[in-house]
Amino acid sequence: MRPMDCVIQEVRSEAPQIRTLRLDKELDPAPGQYAMIWIRGVDEVPMSFSGPDAITVQAVGEATRALFSLGAGSSIGLRGPLGRGFVLRGKRILLIGGGVGVAPLAFLGQQARSAGVEVTSLVGFRSSEEIIFESRFEALGGTIITTDDGSLGIQGRVAEGLKQLDLAEFSQIYLCGPEPMMWDIISRARPHAGKIQACINRYFKCAVGICGSCCLDSEGLRVCMEGPVVSAERLLESEFGRYRRGPTGGRGPCRG
Amino acid sequence: MPMPSLSVDVGGLRLKNPVMLAAGILGTTGASLRRAALAGAGGVVTKSLGSVPREGHPGPTVVQFECGLLNAMGLPNPSYREFQEEIEIARTSGVPVVASIFGSSPEEFAQIARGLKADAFELNLSCPHAENYGSELGRFPAMVEAVTGAVKAAADAPVWVKLTPNTADIVELGLAAQRGGANAVVAINTLKAMAFDIESGCPILGNRFGGLSGQAIKPIAVRCVYELAARLEIPVIGVGGVGSWEDAVEMMMAGASAVQVGTALLKGYGVFEEITSGLARFLERKSLDLEDLRGTAGRLS
Numbered sequence: 001m002r003p004m005d006c007v008i009q010e011v012r013s014e015a016p017q018i019r020t021l022r023l024d025k026e027l028d029p030a031p032g033q034y035a036m037i038w039i040r041g042v043d044e045v046p047m048s049f050s051g052p053d054a055i056t057v058q059a060v061g062e063a064t065r066a067l068f069s070l071g072a073g074s075s076i077g078l079r080g081p082l083g084r085g086f087v088l089r090g091k092r093i094l095l096i097g098g099g100v101g102v103a104p105l106a107f108l109g110q111q112a113r114s115a116g117v118e119v120t121s122l123v124g125f126r127s128s129e130e131i132i133f134e135s136r137f138e139a140l141g142g143t144i145i146t147t148d149d150g151s152l153g154i155q156g157r158v159a160e161g162l163k164q165l166d167l168a169e170f171s172q173i174y175l176c177g178p179e180p181m182m183w184d185i186i187s188r189a190r191p192h193a194g195k196i197q198a199c200i201n202r203y204f205k206c207a208v209g210i211c212g213s214c215c216l217d218s219e220g221l222r223v224c225m226e227g228p229v230v231s232a233e234r235l236l237e238s239e240f241g242r243y244r245r246g247p248t249g250g251r252g253p254c255r256g
Numbered sequence: 257m258p259m260p261s262l263s264v265d266v267g268g269l270r271l272k273n274p275v276m277l278a279a280g281i282l283g284t285t286g287a288s289l290r291r292a293a294l295a296g297a298g299g300v301v302t303k304s305l306g307s308v309p310r311e312g313h314p315g316p317t318v319v320q321f322e323c324g325l326l327n328a329m330g331l332p333n334p335s336y337r338e339f340q341e342e343i344e345i346a347r348t349s350g351v352p353v354v355a356s357i358f359g360s361s362p363e364e365f366a367q368i369a370r371g372l373k374a375d376a377f378e379l380n381l382s383c384p385h386a387e388n389y390g391s392e393l394g395r396f397p398a399m400v401e402a403v404t405g406a407v408k409a410a411a412d413a414p415v416w417v418k419l420t421p422n423t424a425d426i427v428e429l430g431l432a433a434q435r436g437g438a439n440a441v442v443a444i445n446t447l448k449a450m451a452f453d454i455e456s457g458c459p460i461l462g463n464r465f466g467g468l469s470g471q472a473i474k475p476i477a478v479r480c481v482y483e484l485a486a487r488l489e490i491p492v493i494g495v496g497g498v499g500s501w502e503d504a505v506e507m508m509m510a511g512a513s514a515v516q517v518g519t520a521l522l523k524g525y526g527v528f529e530e531i532t533s534g535l536a537r538f539l540e541r542k543s544l545d546l547e548d549l550r551g552t553a554g555r556l557s
Contacts, residue, residue: 001320002320002451002453003316005453038315038460040453041458042314043314043315044314077453077456205315205317205318205332206317208318208320209522209524210281210282210519210521211280211281211282211318211327211329212281212284212285215284215285215287215288216287217285217286218287218345219287220285220289220290248310248333249284249334250334250335
């Protein structure tokens with residue numbers, strides 16, 4: 001597939017370093033699926049959909065900073081939707097997210113809600129300033145918020161919020177956020193691993209399943225094609241939470 | 257009647273079947289190489305390894321067409337030292353693991369071959385989109401001979417040379433590899449190519465130039481294999497657009513002793529089983545063995 005030209009219709013500021021870009025095309029993605037976004041002259045990076053026609057970007061590296069700075073009327077190239085998204089299972093679901101990783105969960109929650117599914121959310125941020133989609137989650141159902149600095153909600157990591165929940169009550173749990181946070185949740189919720197779907201991040205180059213840069217040890221799962229949504233059961237058997245590969249293909253530490 | 261044997265001795269290696277995983281495809285980790293072997297590949301080739309870590313080109317790194325794939329990965333690799341562990345993981349699959357290596361001089365190639373343990377080396381003298389590497393050396397016969405000779409002297413494993421089709425006469429390059437002492441040549445690498453985004457006028461690939469692979473280049477690969485097999489005494493391994501058992505048969509009829517599969521992995525790992533079982537059925541139906549098949553075209557000319 002060649003990159004499709006998409007014009008940014010609207011830019012919405014969510015937090016100091018986070019913006020949502022609404023595109024001129026509805027691409028019918030499943031929540032959890034992603035697109036390769038080409039910022040011409042800079043680079044191409046994977047981004048989750050935060051809505052049927054939207055992506056939410058946090059300025060962290062060169063490419064995301066360039067994407068973050070684009071205004072309405074600018075255009076990008078897009079390949080997607082790609083990969084396997086979340087699969088909705090059961091009537092009572094829990095969303096657990098951290099930072100900008102809550103974006104695909106807000107999208108999933110809205111689809112679930114319109115399908116008559118009961119939605120509970122546990123979302124964590126570094127501080128009250130960095131909270132995004134608070135009203136979207138609150139409109140879906142019960143919402144627990146954590147902040148690392150305690151400026152809003154429960155003080156501490158996302159896992160602090162688990163104490164207020166009985167995971168056995170949920171038919172399915174959906175997870176997305178920084179890897180150490182996801183690993184923390186999966187480790188604590190190990191008995192429930194069979195019903196946790198996690199949307200994970202690896203270094204994507206080709207995004208069509210042939211270059212191998214996103215392959216997960218020890219199975220060799222191609223995250224760009226067979227993910228990015230992967231069951232926690234499979235992640236427990238993998239490198240996830242211990243190391244990840246960078247642009248050279250070499251192993252490095254898992255960072256947020 | 258038993259199914260015909262697909263095992264083959266090629267360029268110093270014994271393969272359980274002649275259908276290998278090509279360099280640069282799912283070769284970044286030991287686990288992905290192992291998965292290709294478990295899916296039925298007769299041998300696997302790693303992503304090209306250099307002497308120092310490289311991140312590769314900025315994206316987009318691929319452009320997909322109906323008939324093929326354009327890529328400019330830019331030789332990303334963690335360096336041969338860091339990759340040894342991945343080779344060991346791949347070797348647990350039981351099939352030979354060929355290390356693809358690249359350098360900017362005969363000495364750099366030799367240094368890598370001396371420091372790395374693999375079942376064979378495949379010299380990348382043909383990547384068309386990395387400055388100072390690949391076809392920038394590999395288009396000169398004297399350089400191909402010098403690099404091959406240096407690696408032969410340094411390595412304790414068979415040496416294969418992967419050739420570029422971006423030249424007027426690939427046979428010159430093949431003969432140079434043979435003079436350098438190569439155990440086999442591998443033909444062909446991608447064809448240098450380009451694509452533009454017409455909305456913006458930008459070249460799509462981050463590196464502007466890339467290499468075209470897949471179905472589109474198969475007739476070129478078949479012609480190169482035919483020309484090389486007719487003139488060389490060492491075996492030719494055919495690569496370029498092989499995606500079905502019919503393609504493999506055709507490549508071997510043209511003179512290939514084995515084939516490598518790359519772009520067709522877009523369809524998934526099942527492609528190895530599809531090709532090997534189709535090849536076995538074809539040999540049975542025609543009452544041929546692999547040796548008969550190779551060079552069928554030569555006998556008819």
